[in-house]
Amino acid sequence: MTQLLWDISPPIHGASPVFPGDTRYSQQWCATITPDCPVNVSAITMSPHIGAHADAPLHYDPEGAAIGAVDLEPFLGPCRVIHAIARGPLLRWQDLAHAITPDLPPRVLVRTYERAPAGWDEDLAAYAPETIERLADLGVQLIGIDTASIDPASSKALESHQAIRRRGLRVLENLVLDTVPEGDYELIALPLKLTQADASPVRAVLRALP
Template sequence: METGRWIDITQPLTNDMAHWPGDTPFRFDLGVTKEQSGSVNIGEIRTSLHMGTHADAPFHFDEAGKKLHELDVNTYIGRARIIDVTMYTSLGQNELEGYDLEGAGRLLLKTSETNNPLVFPESFIELRPDIGPYLKSVGVFLLGIDVPSVDRTDSKELQTHHSLGDNGIHIVENLMLADAEPGDYEFIALPLAIHGADGSPVRAVIRKI
């Protein structure tokens, strides 16, 4: 990956993209056309806030958790480390102890060789709840992943969401990391400033250090 060039690792938002079962699909339309207005096109969208590449606010899974507008934007800008964990179907402290995470701060997990935005995955990696305390112990405060959730699709307890939240670790999901090599990068994944929200789509980019 070329040093100095920003690389987009965002799932594009399209009307035919897959969505979490039961969630509001993404839909973009031209609410007003230039022909209708005489001057401009005006688009409108309807969507779950957890479509595509997105950030979870703690309020998403914790009634007492911070909402999106209460989060520090600096969390989502800065140095990040990508590690390749594609060989695992389940990941926790035991596996992560084999990686050098010193100084990582923001950790991005490359778990899948492909991430097809048009197909919701039938299964994806399990992140075990012991990941939260371990990541906190090595100084990680943001975890990014290239699948729809840090918990399994059928989970109601969301143990890994809570484990991460309880240890001060912020969550970004559905990154596109198939072409990203392991290593250290500059990272930007800013959520929209939606007051009171439980999450937001982000535009995620990386640049090799």
């Protein structure tokens, strides 16, 4: 049977990796089913950057919009998955060029791992800022990656985040693309309407194009 849907979101739980110092996932039960209570109700605490997530401009721009205020269009529509496995630490144009064609969709997701690691990866692959600039020149509205950040983990200048700020791009991080063949899909990865947050978890999926 032909696969029609790929879930590209990692599971979220207490052991999910986070940027060192960020808030891990935790959950407590506020109510449980008993003869006197008909429901289970929980409270969760976590960083909005855990799992597959969309960064808001507020994350890298003190005057930027919160995630609940951004346009949803970039997170929904045709996209291209490009394989650039083990090409780090920075993804250069030559790492993507084999999959760049005149009909490039406005959303590009890059797979860098053969298999996504279970824990935090200090040596994660990231986008080179000039690669983002060239994608933006081609009309790309959203970039994604299967690592925790579009910038190196040790970066303080966040040059790639500043590139998407300048060019008005949106970003998805921490995707799971291990089983996704290179090619074109429909992306569905809508962020929550969090009115004050610097990011939002997403349930990112790819759907086969007709």
